[in-house]
Amino acid sequence: xxxxxxxxxxxxxxxxxxxxxxxxxxxxxxxxxxxxxxxxxxxxxxxxxxxxxxxxxxxxxxxxxxxxxxxxxxxxxxxxxxxxxxxxxxxxxxxxxxxxxxxxxxxxxxxxxxxxxxxxxxxxxxxxxxxxxxxxxxxxxxxxxxxxxxxxxxxxxxxxxxxxxxxxxxxxxxxxxxxxxxxxxxxxxxxxxxxxxxxxxxxxxxxxxxxxxxxxxxx
Amino acid sequence: xxxxxxxxxxxxxxxxxxxxxxxxxxxxxxxxxxxxxxxxxxxxxxxxxxxxxxxxxxxxxxxxxxxxxxxxxxxxxxxxxxxxxxxxxxxxxxxxxxxxxxxxxxxxxxxxxxxxxxxxxxxxxxxxxxxxxxxxxxxxxxxxxxxxxxxxxxxxxxxxxxxxxxxxxxxxxxxxxxxxxxxxxxxxxxxxxxxxxxxxxxxxxxxxxxxxxxxxxxx
Numbered sequence: 433x434x435x436x437x438x439x440x441x442x443x444x445x446x447x448x449x450x451x452x453x454x455x456x457x458x459x460x461x462x463x464x465x466x467x468x469x470x471x472x473x474x475x476x477x478x479x480x481x482x483x484x485x486x487x488x489x490x491x492x493x494x495x496x497x498x499x500x501x502x503x504x505x506x507x508x509x510x511x512x513x514x515x516x517x518x519x520x521x522x523x524x525x526x527x528x529x530x531x532x533x534x535x536x537x538x539x540x541x542x543x544x545x546x547x548x549x550x551x552x553x554x555x556x557x558x559x560x561x562x563x564x565x566x567x568x569x570x571x572x573x574x575x576x577x578x579x580x581x582x583x584x585x586x587x588x589x590x591x592x593x594x595x596x597x598x599x600x601x602x603x604x605x606x607x608x609x610x611x612x613x614x615x616x617x618x619x620x621x622x623x624x625x626x627x628x629x630x631x632x633x634x635x636x637x638x639x640x641x642x643x644x645x646x647x648x649x650x651x
Numbered sequence: 652x653x654x655x656x657x658x659x660x661x662x663x664x665x666x667x668x669x670x671x672x673x674x675x676x677x678x679x680x681x682x683x684x685x686x687x688x689x690x691x692x693x694x695x696x697x698x699x700x701x702x703x704x705x706x707x708x709x710x711x712x713x714x715x716x717x718x719x720x721x722x723x724x725x726x727x728x729x730x731x732x733x734x735x736x737x738x739x740x741x742x743x744x745x746x747x748x749x750x751x752x753x754x755x756x757x758x759x760x761x762x763x764x765x766x767x768x769x770x771x772x773x774x775x776x777x778x779x780x781x782x783x784x785x786x787x788x789x790x791x792x793x794x795x796x797x798x799x800x801x802x803x804x805x806x807x808x809x810x811x812x813x814x815x816x817x818x819x820x821x822x823x824x825x826x827x828x829x830x831x832x833x834x835x836x837x838x839x840x841x842x843x844x845x846x847x848x849x850x851x852x853x854x855x856x857x858x859x860x861x862x863x864x865x866x867x868x869x870x
Contacts, residue, residue, distance in 0.1 A: 485865035496732055503722050513715055516732065517739060601820065601827050608820050608827070615831070619838070643711070646704035 437502045441511065444494050445569065448515055448522070451487040452565040454480050455522050456558060458529035459624060463554045465536030466547070466617065474533040484526040491519045506641065514638040518568065521627040521634075525561065528620045528627075535613050535620075542610040546600070548593040550614060553621040556586045560628035567635045576639075579632035586625035593618045656721045663713050663734055664788065667741070670706040671784040673699050674741050675777060677748035678843060682773045684755030685766070685836065693752040703745040710738045725860065733857035737787065740846040740853075744780065747839045747846075754832050754839075761829040765819070767812045769833060772840040775805045779847035786854045795858075798851035805844035812837045 458480050465473045495516050498504065504512060539545060560579050567576040597611045633645050677699050684692045714735050717723065723731060758764060779798050786795040816830045852864050 489864060492732075496728060499718060500723075500725060500728055504719075506719060509715060509719055513711075513735065516735060520736060520739060598828060598831060602824055605821055605824050609817060612817060612834075643708045645708060 437498070437504075437508075440494070440498050440502075441508065444491065444498060444512070444515055447487060447491055447494065448518060449565055449569055451484060451491065451519070451522050452561070454484050454487070455525040455529065456561055458484070458526055459532070459554070459558055459561070459621075462529040462532035462536060463550075463617075465533050466539055467551065469540055469544075471537055471540055474537055477529055477533040481526050481530055484523060488519060488523040492516060495519070507638075510638045510641060514568070514634040517634050518565075518631050521630050525624050525627050528624050532617050532620045535616050539610055539613045542613075545607070545610040545614060547614060548596045549589045550593060550618055550621070553586060553589045553593070553618055556582060556589065557621045557624040557628065560586070560625050561631075564628040564631035564635065567632060568638075571635070571639045573636050573639050576632040576635040580629055583625050583629045586622055590618050590622045656717070656723075656727075659713070659717050659721075660727065660730065663710065663717060663731070666706060666710055666713065667734055667737060668784055668788055670703060670710065670738070670741050671780070673703050673706070674744040674748065675780055677703070677745055678751070678773070678777055678780070678840075681748040681751035681755060682769075682836075682840075684752050685758055686770065688759055688763075690756055690759055693756055696748055696752040700745050700749055703742060707738060707742040711735060714738070726857075729857045729860060733787070733853040736853050737784075737850050740849050744843050744846050747843050751836050751839045754835050758829055758832045761832075764826070764829040764833060766833060767815050768808045769812060769837055769840070772805060772808045772812070772837055772844075775801060775808065776840045776843040776847065779805070779844050780850075783847040783850035783854065786851060787857075790854070790858045792855050792858050795851040795854040799848055802844050802848045805841055809837050809841045 458477050461473050461476050461480075464470060465477070495512050498512055499509070560582050563575055564579045566572070567579065594615060597615050601608045601611045636642070636644050677696050680692050680695050680699075683689060684696070714731050717731055718728070779801050782794055783798045785791070786798065813834060816834050820827045820830045855861070855863050
């Protein structure tokens with residue numbers, strides 16, 4: 433019984449990490465729609481979205497069955513609860529990627545647009561997401577804390593990009609439509625970083641059994 | 652033991668509904684910062700945020716203890732899992748209210764600005780949130796379905812507001828800064844409606860044990 437439980441728990445974690453890798457790919461592909469001006473990549477994002485949506489349902493189902501069949505104790509139960517929450521966050525990361533790809537398709541119809549700090553925002557958000565899942569896999573609270581710290585950098589980049597785009601729109605009204613699109617994309621990336629932060633907080637709760645949410649000040 | 656469990660389950664639901672009412676109030680107060688141009692109301696939003704954050708931690712804690720102490724069967728377990736997810740959504744609704752209040756404070760420093768369909772967006776989002784929690788309390792799947800349907804109306808209002816604001820910015824560059832602020836607020840309200848939709852989907856899963864997520868097409 434115990435061995436069976438451990439196998440099921442490993443299976444749950446493995447599926448969640450697979451879902452995490454898919455959402456990372458989706459973000460990278462979605463931003464390439466914009467940077468490489470390649471509409472075909474938006475299709476690749478959509479394809480992965482179906483798979484992510486199926487995983488979303490499957491992982492919740494696995495988690496509830498695990499609780500119902502076995503009677504997990506404190507730390508195992510915290511792992512399963514963390515998996516349920518991380519599952520929701522990853523599904524929403526996938527939604528953000530779809531939004532970026534869709535906005536990207538609009539941008540392709542406009543003249544080339546300066547992206548300001550968006551490429552740097554992608555790097556930060558994608559690395560935060562990757563490391564939050566690595567922290568989950570390794571039960572590494574130090575790495576999770578590091579992810580949480582990096583969210584401030586992402587917020588700073590977003591504010592800077594936002595101000596530069598407002599300035600551009602004010603000085604040249606012909607850029608308004610496409611500047612708005614870049615603002616939307618930078619907000620999508622900020623939200624990906626927020627989801628990575630949520631995941632990192634869930635990892636710390638899972639490992640330490642201590643709730644650190646709302647204990648640090650966010651900008 | 653059974654009676655004790657039922658009392659704990661009722662307590663969990665009661666705290667969640669209390670949290671829901673607080674977040675509804677926060678949204679209404681935050682929008683009044685903008686409509687009534689009253690900065691003091693932003694303080695009221697912040698006060699309630701602290702309480703919501705405390706409830707967020709408390710409700711997760713109650714839910715995990717319920718699972719660990721009792722061994723809930725299928726439908727009770729689904730209720731507890733739904734509570735954990737609704738808890739996350741409500742906490743994020745609170746965040747959206749804080750964002751609206753903060754953007755509202757910026758808008759107060761600018762000349763009065765036309766709000767287009769924002770007041771209607773508030774009505775739709777607030778009623779969706781209220782009804783999604785009512786559906787949870789009454790285990791009412793018909794009401795939950797109705798909430799899900801209304802999300803299309805909110806998306807339509809957001810797109811319309813968005814297009815009108817872009818047009819305004821293009822015709823009068825002096826409005827760019829404050830038009831951007833109204834766009835951000837309309838996106839916050841759209842996200843509140845998304846959270847209400849998530850809650851409604853969780854209610855349907857809780858009652859029917861059937862996962863309807865990703866089965867309906869959203870615009």
